Amino acid sequence: MINNINNTNYTNLLLRFLLYFILIVFVLYYLLPLFVMITTSLKSLEEIRTGSLVSLPRNITFEAWGTAWSSACTGIQCEGLRPFFWNSIFIAIPAVFISTLIGALNGYVVAQWRFRGANIIFALMLFGCFIPFQVILLPMARILGLMDLAGSITGLIFVHVIYGIGFTTLFFRNYYVNIPNELVKAAKIDGATFLRIFWSIFLPLSLPIIVVTVIWQFTQIWNDFLFGVSFSQAGTQPITVALNNIVNSTTGVKEYNVDMAAAIIAAMPTLIVYVFAGKYFIRGLTAGSVKG
Amino acid sequence: MDSILKIKNVNKNFGKISVLNDINIDIESGDFLVLVGPSGCGKSTLLNCIAGLEKINSGDVFIDNKNMSDVAPKDRDIAMVFQSYALYPTMTVEKNITFGMKVRGITEDVQKEKLKEVAKQLQIENLLKRKPGQLSGGQRQRVAMGRALVRNPKLFLFDEPLSNLDAKLRVEMRTEIKRLHYDLGASMVYVTHDQIEAMTLATKIVVMKDGFIQQIGTPAEIYNYPENIFVADFMGSPPMNLINATAIKEKNHYKINIKMEDGSIVSIKEKNKSKLPEDLLLGIRPENITETSLKNKQNCHMIRSKVDIIEPAGSDTFVVTKIGNTEVTARFNSETQVSIGSEIDFVVDLGKISYFDKLSGQRI
Numbered sequence: 001m002i003n004n005i006n007n008t009n010y011t012n013l014l015l016r017f018l019l020y021f022i023l024i025v026f027v028l029y030y031l032l033p034l035f036v037m038i039t040t041s042l043k044s045l046e047e048i049r050t051g052s053l054v055s056l057p058r059n060i061t062f063e064a065w066g067t068a069w070s071s072a073c074t075g076i077q078c079e080g081l082r083p084f085f086w087n088s089i090f091i092a093i094p095a096v097f098i099s100t101l102i103g104a105l106n107g108y109v110v111a112q113w114r115f116r117g118a119n120i121i122f123a124l125m126l127f128g129c130f131i132p133f134q135v136i137l138l139p140m141a142r143i144l145g146l147m148d149l150a151g152s153i154t155g156l157i158f159v160h161v162i163y164g165i166g167f168t169t170l171f172f173r174n175y176y177v178n179i180p181n182e183l184v185k186a187a188k189i190d191g192a193t194f195l196r197i198f199w200s201i202f203l204p205l206s207l208p209i210i211v212v213t214v215i216w217q218f219t220q221i222w223n224d225f226l227f228g229v230s231f232s233q234a235g236t237q238p239i240t241v242a243l244n245n246i247v248n249s250t251t252g253v254k255e256y257n258v259d260m261a262a263a264i265i266a267a268m269p270t271l272i273v274y275v276f277a278g279k280y281f282i283r284g285l286t287a288g289s290v291k292g
Numbered sequence: 293m294d295s296i297l298k299i300k301n302v303n304k305n306f307g308k309i310s311v312l313n314d315i316n317i318d319i320e321s322g323d324f325l326v327l328v329g330p331s332g333c334g335k336s337t338l339l340n341c342i343a344g345l346e347k348i349n350s351g352d353v354f355i356d357n358k359n360m361s362d363v364a365p366k367d368r369d370i371a372m373v374f375q376s377y378a379l380y381p382t383m384t385v386e387k388n389i390t391f392g393m394k395v396r397g398i399t400e401d402v403q404k405e406k407l408k409e410v411a412k413q414l415q416i417e418n419l420l421k422r423k424p425g426q427l428s429g430g431q432r433q434r435v436a437m438g439r440a441l442v443r444n445p446k447l448f449l450f451d452e453p454l455s456n457l458d459a460k461l462r463v464e465m466r467t468e469i470k471r472l473h474y475d476l477g478a479s480m481v482y483v484t485h486d487q488i489e490a491m492t493l494a495t496k497i498v499v500m501k502d503g504f505i506q507q508i509g510t511p512a513e514i515y516n517y518p519e520n521i522f523v524a525d526f527m528g529s530p531p532m533n534l535i536n537a538t539a540i541k542e543k544n545h546y547k548i549n550i551k552m553e554d555g556s557i558v559s560i561k562e563k564n565k566s567k568l569p570e571d572l573l574l575g576i577r578p579e580n581i582t583e584t585s586l587k588n589k590q591n592c593h594m595i596r597s598k599v600d601i602i603e604p605a606g607s608d609t610f611v612v613t614k615i616g617n618t619e620v621t622a623r624f625n626s627e628t629q630v631s632i633g634s635e636i637d638f639v640v641d642l643g644k645i646s647y648f649d650k651l652s653g654q655r656i
Binding site for chain 1: 340343345364365366370371372374375376378380381382383391392395396439451
């Protein structure tokens with residue numbers, strides 16, 4: 001009997017050890033590229049050429065970061081990522097804000113003001129999430145042309161808002177559908193209007209799902225390349241397009257350290273958003289069972 | 293007295309499914325109307341129609357003699373308490389209670405005054421700064437009632453307000469609602485599936501089933517003279533016993549025969565009914581079947597039968613036996629000495645028997 005217990009203890013210990021071992025291996029596997037990127041970005045070109053890929057930098061230098069930010073060449077222009085970083089900010093922030101607001105309103109209507117055909121409209125919006133980017137490129141280019149928004153930041157905001165509505169509506173609808181409809185009834189009897197109920201009762205309840213939607217939309221819009229490359233022109237390209245240009249348009253020696261620094265800069269905002277709001281993200285995704 | 297709520301020929305359907313059929317109800321100022329019935333009988337839908345939260349398909353709803361059929365809920369001068377309390381989760385108790393007044397543009401001084409008054413009345417003064425999430429079920433219920441009270445409406449509507457509370461609290465809140473009704477003299481419509489709540493609270497009960505009204509009456513009428521076997525079975529705990537019997541016409545009276553399990557026949561004389569169908573159901577409340585020693589009244593009939601089960605319930609003891617081919621529950625004194633398996637005499641109070649037509653289920 002005692003032997004048995006000891007045996008199971010040993011087996012448990014072994015399994016636990018195995019579990020951690022596997023987890024650590026995977027963590028290292030995933031972190032290795034980041035490690036290489038960071039160390040490479042801190043090395044001088046000389047050191048990259050002579051040293052090994054995974055070795056730590058002997059002399060830490062931020063020169064490559066400076067170059068990537070303000071003087072790397074993206075084709076004929078040599079101003080680094082800076083202007084394109086701001087382009088992306090000017091595209092992402094309004095697009096995230098507008099698509100989240102529209103999604104919240106849509107979700108509120110579809111979940112709480114059940115009207116004839118509400119389900120069909122929701123299903124169609126959901127379908128919008130699955131339309132591949134490629135399919136809408138040409139029609140969208142035509143429409144942007146007609147709206148006189150071709151190649152402009154406003155045009156890109158418009159595209160991202162339209163494309164994001166499906167997702168944001170889905171998020172908010174699934175969140176609001178768990179809120180008892182009696183809340184709307186009570187507010188109606190209290191005399192509150194459609195918008196008043198949304199503003200005073202539903203929006204204050206929505207922080208977790210707003211965080212989820214904002215992270216999702218921000219990541220999508222910031223990382224977008226296809227729309228960015230299709231619907232922009234020289235001065236309005238987002239950072240993803242610029243990053244591609246930096247990496248692809250160098251002549252002569254490949255400046256790996258600059259490429260790596262540029263890539264990290266381009267990825268930084270989404271990382272920051274996730275680090276700061278990540279715990280709300282997880283909470284928001286599992287918030288279905290929240291009771292008032 | 294003035295009519296405070298009048299429901300006239302109201303019909304309601306969701307698509308092809310008809311949920312309310314030709315509903316007619318009239319209550320007077322100060323009445324406590326309880327809509328009772330099993331789930332899916334349409335009682336909550338009817339309440340929502342009174343509130344204006346659901347549109348009716350035909351008919352009219354009058355509140356205080358004004359036709360409200362096409363009036364928005366906020367303009368019907370009503371207040372409603374919901375089953376899930378429906379407190380606004382992000383607002384404090386205070387804000388919850390004053391939200392309606394704020395929306396309607398009532399000045400802050402009046403808001404404060406009313407809030408104070410209601411908080412005192414419901415003893416929730418110490419909770420005003422809390423959020424609903426920090427309150428217990430009973431406290432939330434009080435706040436929900438406070439939100440209704442502060443409006444001082446013509447008509448209070450309650451949608452199963454107690455069914456989320458535990459048994460003890462439910463009884464407490466029941467008493468409190470009754471006291472509130474008495475103190476305010478307000479008119480109330482109350483939906484429940486709990487027939488005890490209906491009996492204790494109502495001045496008038498509407499029993500519903502499948503979208504039809506089965507019976508309207510005072511609690512005593514409903515209890516003692518159920519219109520049909522559904523009402524007889526639904527109201528009362530344990531329910532009314534329904535015993536199969538046949539009626540045979542004799543010279544100036546009916547002989548009612550109950551065929552017992554062993555083949556013997558128990559006969560009862562019925563002189564008061566002039567016309568009875570052949571196949572009958574005898575409706576007898578458990579308290580009208582008692583033990584020999586406790587009944588000295590006339591107009592009783594003794595039936596000898598075997599005790600199957602004894603269920604002590606504190607104040608009473610329920611004894612289950614078989615009369616005819618149906619199980620029958622009798623209400624005995626709690627000090628009864630009967631034991632399972634013994635043959636005893638059950639005394640049936642003939643004056644309290646209800647007769648139902650077995651085919652139509654209607655009272656005769």
